[in-house]
Amino acid sequence: MYAKAGSCAANGTGNWETPGNWSCGHVPGAGDNVTIGSGITVTVNANNLANIGNLDIFGTLQFTNGSKINLSATSVVNIYLGGSITGGNGGAKLVFPSASYSGPFSTTGPYYFSNSGSGAGLLPLTLVSFYSSQQNQDVILYWRTENEENINSFEIESSGNGNSDWQSLETIPSMAADVNSYSYSFTDHTKKNGDRYYRLKIVGRDGKYTFSKVLFITSAQTGTISISPTLVNGSMNVTLPESDPVRVSIYNTYGQLVKTFINGSEVFNMDVSGLTRGVYFLKAFQGKKLYVAKFLKQ
Secondary structure: OOOOOOEEEEOOOEEOOOHHHEOOOOOOOOOOEEEEOOOOEEEEOOEEEEEEOOEEEOOEEEEOOOOEEEEOOOOEEEEOOOOEEEEOOOOOEEEOOOOEEEOOEEEEOOEEEEOOEEEEOOOOOEEEEEEEEEEOOEEEEEEEEEOOOOEEEEEEEEEOOOOOOOEEEEEEEOOOOOOOEEEEEEEEOOOOOOOEEEEEEEEEOOOOEEEOOOEEEOOOOOOOOEEEOOEEOOEEEEEOOOOOOEEEEEEEOOOOEEEEEEEOOOEEEEEOOOOOOEEEEEEEEEOOEEEEEEEEEO
């Protein structure tokens, strides 16, 4: 239902446009989350058109004259303490859909740039995961966070076109002020017809906010997943709406992958006896469709 962003970390000092300078093996592309580590300088030499995801700078991002980095509406550029953006002329830019920040740059952290503004400090949150599933026409959103000690709330927004008609469905207060990470879920019972788009508006205690990536739910996706039993000792039966090949992944509540399984039928049995006690999420991928279910291992 959505394309999971990749991760690209700079291997060392070098040019942004050099594929070998990145851990992902390619120049950061659409949706890729990018990290420039401490002590590393990455130089931007061209107009990089792909709308990357988040950009975390612990080292130095250096612009040459006229060079650009394009970002999506939900992206955030966070410059951490000891990090900086330098160089370039007025033609050097960080380009968001609704905002553009021009050089010459001489910005040190902590500082942030986003589609909705910029300022001193960091947008205080790591959104580890954000995904969705459908069950009986209800849409269920799941997300997990880290480092949200300065977050006030999450506003769940929905849209019919993903552009201009965003409406707030509910506001959920931050639950992780005193813990390292927290997992959330929200069920949309509205059962509206047609395609739907969802995003999170993440609001800090200082009133600053940013948006998550957008999840797309197609009206053609009406099938659901069924697992039995949901309170499991040894194995469980999984039923999918189609018989296409399926890749199953099981994650714990920390977002860690603990088991994978590949099958070619819509009904199969899965052994989970090796898992420790606790709550798990089963994700089943069939082509471009993703189905999610939760179970408890005894």
